Structure formats: structure tokens, C-alpha cells
Amino acid sequence: MFKVFAEVSSDLERFGARVKNEIDSLGRECELNPPRLQHFDAWGRRVDQIITCTAWKRMKEFSAEEGLVAEAYERRYSNWSRIYQIAKLFLFAPSSGLFSCPLAMTDGVAKVIESLGVPKLLEDVYARLTSRDPGQFWTSGQWMTERRGGSDVGNGTETVAQPLLDGTYSLHGLKWFTSATDSDVALTLARILAADGQVEQGSKGLSLFYLKVRDAEGKLNKIEIHRLKDKLGTRQLPTAELFLDGAKALRISAEGRGVATIAHMLTITRIHNAIGAVAFMRRMIHMARDYVTKREAFGKLLKDHPLHTQTLARMEVQTRGVFLLLMEMGRLLGLEETEKATVQDQHMLRLLTPVVKLYTGKQAVAVISEGLECFGGQGFMEDTGLTTLARDAQVFTIWEGTTNILSLDVLRSIAKSGGKVLDAFFSTAQAKLEVALGAPELEPSVQTVQKALHKLRLFTREMGLKGEEGMQLSARDFAYTLARIYGGVLLLEHAARPSASATDIFTAQRWCQQDLCLVDREDKAGSYSPAAASLDHALVFGG
Ligand code: UCC
Ligand code: FAD
Incomplete structure (x- = not known):
């Protein structure tokens, strides 16, 4: 472990400097230039083009160059590779302009494909999702939520999959939330239409599908982008409503095993959620700690008011605690991925994944809200950039499973x-x-x-x-x-x-x-x- 730490720590320092000097301003640019949707081109043709800013595109290249997904799959440092990747993502997340979201889903899809033994048909996709070459690197979406339910996916999914003669399927339905819709590929759930036109209801009727979002010419795969969501936060991130009007897809789970198969992805994206939550808390504390050395009130610097320092100390205790919870997840995941996990480690990984996701999400909202107050009125001002952290943190408790749903998942894991x-x-x-x-x-x-x-x-x-x-x-x-x-x-x-x-x-x-x-x-x-x-x-x- 110490040898690995010695090897990666200088790289982490280099990376941290790059985040500070190069990435942070790009992240801000993503916030100030949110994506927009162009439905028609100049000639009236329906194009449904999501237009993102240059900074967002640069984030994709940067992520590939830095191996932000690749590191976890190359396993250069055996079981420590996950911790190393998490450390990099931890530095990156609060400056990433929410590009950490597509990375989470990309990592999750790579994990699903790996869990399937990297089938031949998915070899190229897997190689691209885990590539360090910006020209090759692909990102992925995760389309699970429909209008009737994002928690109760088993009953909420209405999308159907029509089998085609060549063994693939055409998908028909409406996906109500799809983030990073500019991604190259996606995983989604649907019910297979039987020859008699019936589908099996409930969770057991769901299978998992892989699809490409666009073809080589950039034409959408029989998908219409209805609109981009008008959101409280995560505005940097294109989140859309999609109508699948015959999108061609590959079934990648056994029939009816869609939820169980995508659960591999949920483990990864929930850990990424915790990375974002804890990293945002840490960033807010860093900024609040800096501010107290500059701002004066009642004749002295804020840092010399013990009550204010106590406020920061309480935030610090919470943040240190959840940081260790997050790193414990990385440690357990790393062991599992290198077949070094004991049965006890595997149980801990299963139990703690929902626990850490839900707890860090809630603590992020509390600590970041306190952090805004540490800046007084300036904490409420848009042009400080502080408000972005607060708006974006709110989503950590909602997506990838709400607090109640994850609490129930804890019970599921026990049962x-x-x-x-x-x-x-x-x-x-x-x-x-x-x-x-x-x-x-x-x-x-x-x-x-x-x-x-x-x-x-x-x-x-x-x-x-x-x-x-x-x-x-x-x-x-x-x-x-x-x-x-x-x-x-x-x-x-x-x-x-x-x-x-x-x-x-x-x-x-x-x-x-x-x-x-x-x-x-x-x-x-x-x-x-x-x-x-x-x-x-x-x-x-x-x-
Ligand atoms: O929100 C989204 C994200 C977008 C952006 C992501 C960015 C991330 C971080 C960014 C950082 C800046 S995507 C949508 C996410 N949606 C959800 O998380 C869904 C929430 N709902 C649930 O989690 C529910 O509990 C469901 C959908 C899993 C419940 O489904 P079912 O079908 O009613 O559940 P069952 O019947 O209990 O489980 C079906 C199978 C079982 O396996 P078998 O059949 O072998 O017994 C379960 O054990 O799935 C298995 N299973 C799991 N396995 C269910 N949940 C899990 C789990 N968590 N881990 C392992
Ligand atoms: P509901 O399921 O309607 O839940 C409403 C409330 O009821 C919640 O508080 C919930 O905790 C509670 N509740 C529900 N069931 C129970 C129960 N059994 N017991 C106790 N309480 C319960 N989804 C995707 O698939 N892909 C994406 O890329 C994606 N991106 C998103 C981006 C953003 C910005 C947001 C906000 C959401 C995104 N989502 C995405 C959707 C997200 O995953 C869902 O919104 C979330 O899972 C909750 O589902 P829901 O909105 O249907 O809420």
C-alpha cells in the first residue's frame, strides 16, 4: 500500500494543479453556458441536436487523457486502483462542471459489461468506455426512469422491445429523465413484446438493452429529444426527455433479468454520487476556511471569532467522517474487483453502498447550506459561483435512488x-x-x-x-x-x-x-x- 501511495501521490499533486489551473475555469464556463436543444436545422429538418459549450467537450477529452474511468479497469495498482481513481475524481468533481455525471454512468456501464464477461459484441464498446485516447473515448447514459416511476422501475417502465429478425430489438417508449444525453451510448430497460403482443408486467418483465445514441453520420437512432429539463441545478448537464421511436438495441441481459443486471451499474454510480457529495463538502469548507482569513467583522477577522470557528469545525467533523466512509467503499470495491475480497468484504460492500450514498447525499446538502451562510450575503450571490455547489448538491439525494428507496435497499440487502x-x-x-x-x-x-x-x-x-x-x-x-x-x-x-x-x-x-x-x-x-x-x-x- 505504501509503495502504491508513493507512486501515485506525485501524480495526484500534478493532477490537482491541473484541476486548479486548467479545469476549474472550464467548469465555471459549463455553468454559464448551459446546453441547449436545437430541434430543426436551417432547412427545417428535424435534427434534435444538443448543443454543448466547448468547455464541456474539453472535459470529455480531459477525462480520457487522465484515465478517469480507465484507471479503475486497467488495475495497474491492483486493488488500490479504485482508491486512486476515486481520489482523482474527488479532486475533479467540484470543478468538473458536472462532467463527473457522465463519467459515473460510463464507469457503471463498463462495470455491467465486465460483469457479463465482456461479450464479443461489446468488446469495442468496452474498450472505448475505458479508453485513455480522447479520439476513442465514449461516454454512456443510463435511461431507467419513466414518467410513471423512477423509484418503482419495475412497475413504472412502459417501454417495449420488439424483437427483430436479426436478433436485435427496436425500442418504443418515453424516457422521462436521461442525463448526459449527448453521450455516445446508453443502457436502458424495456419489456420484450411476445409474439401475441403481450408483455410481462412488473420487474420480472424487464430486460436490459444497449444502444448507440447516434449512427456514424450523427443521425439519432430513431430517437426524438422532446425537450431538455429546466432544472434547479446540474444545469451544465444536458438532461432530456427522450422518445424512443424504434431505436435499434441489443439485449444484454437474460430476459427478465434487467434490474438485477443493471444493479452492477447502480453500485458504481451510487459510489460516484458519494464521491461528488463528499468532494463538494470538502470544496465548500476549503473556501469558507479561506474566507475567514480575509473577512473582518466586529474589529477582527472571522477566524478570530471562536463561535464561527466552531461552526467550521462541526462541518469539518462531518466531512472527515463521510470521507472515510467513501474511501472504505473504494477499498472494498477494489478488493472485490481484483478477487481479493473475503465474503465478509463482499457483504460490507453490498450493505454500505446504499448507506453511504444516502448519508453523504444528505450531509452534503446540510454542510453546503451551512457553508453558504459562512459567506454571509455573498453566499447567496450567483456570481461567486458558490450557489452552483448548493444547487447541484441537492440532486445527490434524489437521483440514483432517493433516501427512502436506498433505506429500503438496505433492508433488501439484509433480507x-x-x-x-x-x-x-x-x-x-x-x-x-x-x-x-x-x-x-x-x-x-x-x-x-x-x-x-x-x-x-x-x-x-x-x-x-x-x-x-x-x-x-x-x-x-x-x-x-x-x-x-x-x-x-x-x-x-x-x-x-x-x-x-x-x-x-x-x-x-x-x-x-x-x-x-x-x-x-x-x-x-x-x-x-x-x-x-x-x-x-x-x-x-x-x-
Ligand atoms: O438517476 C439516475 C442518474 C443519473 C446521473 C448519475 C450520476 C451519478 C453520480 C454523479 C456524481 C456527480 S439513473 C436512475 C437511477 N435509478 C435508481 O436508482 C432506481 C431507484 N430504485 C431502486 O433502486 C429500486 O430499489 C429498484 C428499481 C432496484 C427496485 O426494483 P425491483 O425490481 O422492484 O427490485 P427487486 O425485485 O427487489 O430486485 C430485482 C433484482 C433482485 O435480484 P434477484 O432477482 O437475483 O433476487 C435484487 O436482489 O435486482 C437485485 N437488486 C440489487 N442487487 C435490486 N437492487 C439491487 C442493488 N442495489 N444491488 C444489487
Ligand atoms: P418517485 O419515485 O415518484 O418518488 C417520490 C417520493 O416518494 C420520493 O421522496 C421517494 O423517496 C418517495 N417514495 C417512493 N417510493 C417509496 C416507498 N416505497 N417508500 C417510501 N418512500 C417512497 N433517471 C434516469 O434513469 N437516468 C438519468 O440520467 C436521470 N437523470 C436525472 C437527472 C436529474 C437532474 C434528476 C433530478 C433526476 C434524474 N433521473 C434520471 C431520475 C431520478 O433517478 C429519479 O427522479 C429518482 O430515482 C426518483 O424517481 P421519481 O422522480 O419517479 O420519484
Whole structure:
């Protein structure tokens, strides 16, 4: 590990300088020159051309040159390659003008293709998605959401796939949200039309398809771009409504295995979401920390007002905690991709992916909002560029699965593994805490986490008896509990290293002072009981 770090750290410094000197201004340009849609050319022909600025196009070249997707697949540094890629994306994301979004989806599609064993028909696509050559590099979209539902994809998908004689399919339907619609290719879900014209409803009726968005002449693949979305944030990113009017596509999953196959992509894009969320938090803190050294109030610099510094310190603790959660995902993913993961690591990866996505998304909104306030009125001004971070951060909680949907995914992972992912959680957390037990200044915090783990274990046993239904109402608090406890465990492990600093120790101590376990078996108010559900209903709808 240390050898790899020594090798990559100088590259990360070089890359960081490039982001600062070259990329950051391009990112701003993307915000100021959002994409637009041209429906007709000068001669009245329907062209549906998405026009993006030069800076956006430059981001694509830059991403290829820097191997922002490739690094994860070349595996030059074995299991550490993912962490290295994540570190680069972490530096890139807040300056990227949201080009980090198409990169997330490109990475996700490469992962799906890899999971299929890179079939011959997809060899060229895979090579392009993971290429370092700007002339070869392709990006991909992920079209899952339809008008009737983006969470409930199984019931919301109306797109049908008509089998063609050559073994391919033509797709017919409307995709309600498609981001980075200027991408070269996409994965999408549809229901195969049987010979009798029927389709199978529900999730089991969905298959996964690969398609090229345009042909070699740039003509759309029987796709109409209805309009670009008018969005609160992510304005740099073309997000469209698409009508598939016979788009030619290749089925790449077994029939009816669309959701399970695209789940490989969801793991990757959810981790990318966490990268964006944590990187935005870090960027906001850097800027707020710089500002306090320049701005004066009441006769002294802001940095000399302890209450203001306390505000920044609280943001810092949250950001350090979620940073370790993010890097833990990178570590686990790297192990899995190089076949070095133990079964316990695999369980942890499955369980923590939704937890880390949902928790970092929510924390990003909170920390970035606090960050805006740190700039006073200037934090509300468009031309500072600060507002972009706030607008864009809001999406981290919505796309790639909302907070509730991911909380339910946590329950799915527990149910599907017969509880093994939770066993892995408890034993991993316990083993990491043992490391921290040797340090006297950490001991009270270790005990706090152990108590929280004990409470969680009792709650899990109790709720387990009630089955998945019984767990649903507690799903959000349960997921937050996993995030807070595991964040504490990682901070303690970090603070227990011989080279840990005093601030590493304070960070761990302070993180552990927050309420770590939000679920309680002895909850007298019965927050998750049917009675509580009916009171919730009365509160919301009772006038
Ligand atoms: O929003 C989008 C993004 C655009 C931009 C991305 C940028 C990212 C970062 C940028 C950084 C700056 S694209 C759309 C994203 N949409 C979603 O995330 C959908 C949210 N809804 C869900 O996640 C739901 O839970 C569904 C759709 C997965 C539920 O579907 P089903 O069919 O009702 O679920 P089932 O029946 O429980 O699961 C079907 C199969 C099962 O496998 P088998 O059949 O083998 O038992 C599940 O175990 O899929 C498997 N499965 C999973 N496997 C379901 N979810 C997962 C999972 N998360 N991991 C592994
Ligand atoms: P709904 O599913 O209608 O959810 C509404 C609310 O109900 C949410 O708060 C949700 O948490 C809650 N809810 C739903 N079901 C439950 C439940 N069972 N229990 C508790 N609460 C529940 N999609 C793509 O496929 N590709 C893209 O490229 C893409 N890009 C996007 C870009 C942007 C900027 C945005 C905003 C969205 C994009 N999306 C994309 C769509 C996004 O993935 C969906 O909006 C998201 O998954 C939520 O789906 P929905 O909008 O249908 O909300």
C-alpha cells in the first residue's frame, strides 16, 4: 500500500494543479453556458441536436487523457486502483462542471459489461468506455426512469422491445429523465413484446438493452429529444426527455433479468454520487476556511471569532467522517474487483453502498447550506459561483435512488443475504474497534460506539422477528444508524494509528458525541409501530 501511495501521490499533486489551473475555469464556463436543444436545422429538418459549450467537450477529452474511468479497469495498482481513481475524481468533481455525471454512468456501464464477461459484441464498446485516447473515448447514459416511476422501475417502465429478425430489438417508449444525453451510448430497460403482443408486467418483465445514441453520420437512432429539463441545478448537464421511436438495441441481459443486471451499474454510480457529495463538502469548507482569513467583522477577522470557528469545525467533523466512509467503499470495491475480497468484504460492500450514498447525499446538502451562510450575503450571490455547489448538491439525494428507496435497499440487502450482511457489519465494526481500544484517549468513544452497536443488535433482533414489513418504518433511522456507527468506527481506527494527529483524535471523539444509534428496541413511543404509522397519517392528512 505504501509503495502504491508513493507512486501515485506525485501524480495526484500534478493532477490537482491541473484541476486548479486548467479545469476549474472550464467548469465555471459549463455553468454559464448551459446546453441547449436545437430541434430543426436551417432547412427545417428535424435534427434534435444538443448543443454543448466547448468547455464541456474539453472535459470529455480531459477525462480520457487522465484515465478517469480507465484507471479503475486497467488495475495497474491492483486493488488500490479504485482508491486512486476515486481520489482523482474527488479532486475533479467540484470543478468538473458536472462532467463527473457522465463519467459515473460510463464507469457503471463498463462495470455491467465486465460483469457479463465482456461479450464479443461489446468488446469495442468496452474498450472505448475505458479508453485513455480522447479520439476513442465514449461516454454512456443510463435511461431507467419513466414518467410513471423512477423509484418503482419495475412497475413504472412502459417501454417495449420488439424483437427483430436479426436478433436485435427496436425500442418504443418515453424516457422521462436521461442525463448526459449527448453521450455516445446508453443502457436502458424495456419489456420484450411476445409474439401475441403481450408483455410481462412488473420487474420480472424487464430486460436490459444497449444502444448507440447516434449512427456514424450523427443521425439519432430513431430517437426524438422532446425537450431538455429546466432544472434547479446540474444545469451544465444536458438532461432530456427522450422518445424512443424504434431505436435499434441489443439485449444484454437474460430476459427478465434487467434490474438485477443493471444493479452492477447502480453500485458504481451510487459510489460516484458519494464521491461528488463528499468532494463538494470538502470544496465548500476549503473556501469558507479561506474566507475567514480575509473577512473582518466586529474589529477582527472571522477566524478570530471562536463561535464561527466552531461552526467550521462541526462541518469539518462531518466531512472527515463521510470521507472515510467513501474511501472504505473504494477499498472494498477494489478488493472485490481484483478477487481479493473475503465474503465478509463482499457483504460490507453490498450493505454500505446504499448507506453511504444516502448519508453523504444528505450531509452534503446540510454542510453546503451551512457553508453558504459562512459567506454571509455573498453566499447567496450567483456570481461567486458558490450557489452552483448548493444547487447541484441537492440532486445527490434524489437521483440514483432517493433516501427512502436506498433505506429500503438496505433492508433488501439484509433480507437477500439472510442477515449475513448485518453479521458482517457487526463483526467488522467490532474488529476495527479492537484496534482503537489500546489508545486511552479513545477509550470513552470506543465504549460509546460499542453501546450503540449493542443497542442496534438488540433492535435488529427484535425487528427481525417482525420481518421486512415490520422494519420498513425504521428503515431510514436504521440506515442512518449504520452510517453513524461505521463512520465512528473508521474515525476511531484512523485516530488509533501511531502517526495520528491530535485533530484525528478530536474528530473521532466529536463524531461519537452525536446520537449514533437512532433506533431503540425499548422505544416507548413505539415510533415504528402500526399505531405510529396511523398517527403519522393523521398528522400529515388530518388537516
Ligand atoms: O438517476 C439516475 C442518474 C443519473 C446521473 C448519475 C450520476 C451519478 C453520480 C454523479 C456524481 C456527480 S439513473 C436512475 C437511477 N435509478 C435508481 O436508482 C432506481 C431507484 N430504485 C431502486 O433502486 C429500486 O430499489 C429498484 C428499481 C432496484 C427496485 O426494483 P425491483 O425490481 O422492484 O427490485 P427487486 O425485485 O427487489 O430486485 C430485482 C433484482 C433482485 O435480484 P434477484 O432477482 O437475483 O433476487 C435484487 O436482489 O435486482 C437485485 N437488486 C440489487 N442487487 C435490486 N437492487 C439491487 C442493488 N442495489 N444491488 C444489487
Ligand atoms: P418517485 O419515485 O415518484 O418518488 C417520490 C417520493 O416518494 C420520493 O421522496 C421517494 O423517496 C418517495 N417514495 C417512493 N417510493 C417509496 C416507498 N416505497 N417508500 C417510501 N418512500 C417512497 N433517471 C434516469 O434513469 N437516468 C438519468 O440520467 C436521470 N437523470 C436525472 C437527472 C436529474 C437532474 C434528476 C433530478 C433526476 C434524474 N433521473 C434520471 C431520475 C431520478 O433517478 C429519479 O427522479 C429518482 O430515482 C426518483 O424517481 P421519481 O422522480 O419517479 O420519484
